[in-house]
Amino acid sequence: xxxxxxxxxxxxxxxxxxxxxxxxxxxxxxxxxxxxxxxxxxxxxxxxxxxxxxxxxxxxxxxxxxxxxxxxxxxxxxxxxxxxxxxxxxxxxxxxxxxxxxxxxxxxxxxxxxxxxxxxxxxxxxxxxxxxxxxxxxx
Ligand code: UDP
Ligand code: MG
Numbered sequence: 007x008x009x010x011x012x013x014x015x016x017x018x019x020x021x022x023x024x025x026x027x028x029x030x031x032x033x034x035x036x037x038x039x040x041x042x043x044x045x046x047x048x049x050x051x052x053x054x055x056x057x058x059x060x061x062x063x064x065x066x067x068x069x070x071x072x073x074x075x076x077x078x079x080x081x082x083x084x085x086x087x088x089x090x091x092x093x094x095x096x097x098x099x100x101x102x103x104x105x106x107x108x109x110x111x112x113x114x115x116x117x118x119x120x121x122x123x124x125x126x127x128x129x130x131x132x133x134x135x136x137x138x139x140x141x142x143x144x145x
Contacts, residue, residue: 011135015123018076019121020122038092042082043082045078053073069118089126100120101114
C-alpha cells in the first residue's frame with residue numbers, strides 16, 4: 007500500500023523569491039499536513055549527496071550549484087498516497103510541460119530552476135526524509 011509520507015524541498019529559486027508560503031498553502035489545499043520543516047543553505051557536498059542518484063547526468067553540476075546557491079526549505083509531508091499525489095501536484099519537471107495549477111506551472115522558471123523537489127517513491131521518501139530530519143521531532 008502506498009505510504010502516507012513524502013519529502014519536498016522548496017528550492018532556492020522559489021524560496022529566494024518569497025514563494026515558500028504560497029507553495030505550502032497550495033500543498034495544504036491539496037490535503038498535505040506539514041510534519042517537519044527547516045530552512046537551510048545546503049553546501050555543495052550536501053546538495054551533491056542528496057542528488058547523488060543523478061551524478062552521471064549532464065545537468066548534475068548545474069543542479070548541485072543551483073541547490074547550494076541559497077537557502078531552501080525541506081518539508082516532511084503527510085497525507086494518503088503521499089508520493090504519487092505530490093508528484094501530480096508539483097507537475098512535470100519542465101514547467102513548459104507542467105499542467106495548469108501545478109506548483110511548477112505557477113512558480114518554476116525553467117527545467118533546472120523549477121521551484122520544488124518531491125520524492126519519486128516510498129523508498130526514496132524514507133531515505134530523503136532521513137537526510138533532512140533524522141532525529142528531528144515530528145508531530
Ligand atoms: N534537471 C535539470 N535538467 C534536466 C533534468 C533535471 O536541470 O534535464 C534538474 C531539475 O532541477 C530537476 C532535478 O534536476 O528537478 C532532478 O531531476 P529529475 O529528473 O529527478 O526531476 P524531478 O523528479 O525533480 O521532476
Ligand atoms: Mg526526481
